[in-house]
Amino acid sequence: QLQLVESGGGLVQPGRSLRLTCAASGSTLHYYAIGWFRQAPGKEREGISCISSIGGSTNYADSVKGRFTIDRDNAKNTVYLQMNSLKPEDTAVYYCAAYRRWDATCLTVSGVYDYWGQGTQVTVSS
Numbered sequence: 001q002l003q004l005v006e007s008g009g010g011l012v013q014p015g016r017s018l019r020l021t022c023a024a025s026g027s028t029l030h031y032y033a034i035g036w037f038r039q040a041p042g043k044e045r046e047g048i049s050c051i052s053s054i055g056g057s058t059n060y061a062d063s064v065k066g067r068f069t070i071d072r073d074n075a076k077n078t079v080y081l082q083m084n085s086l087k088p089e090d091t092a093v094y095y096c097a098a099y100r101r102w103d104a105t106c107l108t109v110s111g112v113y114d115y116w117g118q119g120t121q122v123t124v125s126s
Helices: none
Strands: 003-007 010-012 018-025 032-039 046-051 058-060 068-073 078-083 092-100 120-124
Touching: 003 092, 018 032, 018 092, 018 120, 032 068, 032 078, 046 068, 058 068, 078 092
Parallel strands: 010 120
Antiparallel strands: 003 018, 018 078, 032 046, 032 092, 046 058, 068 078, 092 120
16 A cells, blocks of 8 residues: 655745655555646645656646655655746645556646645645
């Protein structure tokens, strides 16, 4: 059973950076597409980025494109989300998720994901 644990969240000032880590256990991430989602209070969960199992193809929501970068290290069974130029509106609980898909595509639609982490809080405030 694949288990995911996020870390790296915290309080940061606007314009600064954070890197979130999603560490997997129980199974290799090699055959999974991985996504990052976030949910702010009173808002729906938003898919912000994903990375495919083959070739590392990526997708980004318009809200984070150009500021966030997703990356994976299969040898470490880990996926990262580098977040630069953070804004107050980036404040949310961030989740990583996985679904088994052995190709060069990925989706940021939460319904396809089978495994979820517990989330890590990111707060952007001065």
